[in-house]
Amino acid sequence: MYDLAALGAWIEFAVRWLHVITAIAWIGSSFYFIALDLGLHRDRNLASGADGEEWQVHGGGFYHIQKYLVAPAGMPDRLIWHKWQSYWTWISGFILLVLVYYLGAEFYLIDPNVMELATWQAIALSLASLGFGWMVYNQLCKLFVDADQTVLMVALFVVLVGMAWFYTQVFTGRAALLHLGAFTATIMSGNVFFIIIPNQKIVVADLMAGRTPDAKYGKIAKQRSTHNNYLTLPVIFLMLSNHYPLAFASEWNWVIASLVFLMGVTIRHWFNTHHARKGNPHWTWAATALIFIAIVWLSVAPNPQREAAIVTRFAEADGFEQVHDIVLGRCSMCHAAEPVWNGLLWAPKGIALETQGDLSRYARAVYLQAGVSHAMPPANLSYMEEDERAAIVAWYRNAIGG
Known part of the structure; x- marks a missing residue:
């Protein structure tokens, strides 16, 4: 009979591999489309009625790309949807959460020194927190949809800091940072599943029915896509953090996790500004370095x-x-x-x-x-x-x- 422990390890390995593959695909397409959107030339009167265009060269050929602000005049014969990368990244990540942290709760999820929890209580807290994150974030977006988006990002940052502290009060340090990553990734996948794709389907349905689509659906989808762009790098850090005790086992791990979100903003701000041809704000790299130095210091600072x-x-x-x-x-x-x-x-x-x-x-x-x-x-x-x-x-x- 095959060793069940070995079989379980290989199942975990396969799911982890799937998680990495789909995450690479999702992150790659997300970064590409944000860079493309920011870099479009919108100062040209295009005969097609498109909002902007861009020429790119790759793989030995040239690509002529156009973007319609709401939708083209008619429905294309073939339309490629970018959604399954996001869905399978979340699905595979959740399966890993079950395999590693739920089935191994005694070792990886629960620390009696932090909080005395039964396994079912720890799992219930984990699941409830993921659902809570999406509901709070979604309400914030609806509240600030017409406001300065910087205000919304500050509000979201406050929520993330609060959740970082909460997770460190109930779980092991390793599980706390991993859960903060899962909390954020759930928001990102929720954006795709509940907002971006449904809005795009409404636009497609209008086109097929001969109606002019409402521009608000594209505006909302763009808002959520931009949020995903800024949250991606912190999620990667948090998912990798379980390999680095200096990050998750520090007395200040929740502050470290909070600062990582600021690093994600400074890094993406440079790239997004650069892609939009609005300059090269090199101060962002200095800010990123200073934040990282603060993280290094906090990793060994006592509480x-x-x-x-x-x-x-x-x-x-x-x-x-x-x-x-x-x-x-x-x-x-x-x-x-x-x-x-x-x-x-x-x-x-x-x-x-x-x-x-x-x-x-x-x-x-x-x-x-x-x-x-x-x-x-x-x-x-x-x-x-x-x-x-x-x-x-x-x-x-x-x-x-x-």
Whole structure:
């Protein structure tokens, strides 16, 4: 019989591959059409009645492209719809969310140190948040459809910052950033499925019926398409973040995630301005670099308030004094500001376990490395006893209430 674990891993691999392929196709077409639209020459009186045109060269040939502001006079014989890239990116991404985070909730979704949740509660929060995101965003768009779009983008940014903070209060850091990416990607796919394609179908139906299409449908679709353009790069960062603990495991991970959205805006602003032939705002690259430097700093910056709460929680748990004595005797000869173990010049991974604060701060690592496993001390060089490991496990579980 085939190994079910291996089969499951290959299914996950196949879905992930599909997700990457469809995402590349969607992002590529999105970037291309936005660049094309911004670069159209609209100062020409075209006999076809088109709003603008562009000549491009690629693959050994020339392309003459025209765009009609609302629709052409008649329905073309063949019309290509760009929608399935978006749909399958979301579908494959959601399947991955189920395979990795829902079926592996104990490892990847739930952190008792953050919030005590049953698996069904965590999954329910995840699903509800995705639906909530679309409803709030859609209402904001309807509210600000005729307003300055900068106001709408600021309102959306406030929502995203709020969701970044919310996710870090209920899920693991890894799941929090991944969910913020899924939250944003759901908004983007919702734009295509609920707004852009239905509006285009209304225009097509009008053409086929001999009616003149209403320009408002194109205006609304353009608004949503522009939003997708600015949200794409942050989504890519958030989807890749689960490979980089410095991004998701930082005490300031929700601030890092929020700043990533600003980087997406500054980067896309340069490209969009350039494509529209309105100059090259190089200040955007300086702004992007400064934001990224801030992210790098935040990735290692402590959060004194949260750290103090964690230290108190573990220091007040039953068994703390005993475990502190165990760690001092079995671990701190290496994990110290000045290690005394022969050949060590600094503490492994920079982790010191000398004070009570140190033990509280690295409680989870001690629990995993020396409590539930025998990874530490390496080769059990300091002869940690089984009852000592059991004491570490009991203390940690007392602290988290498990």
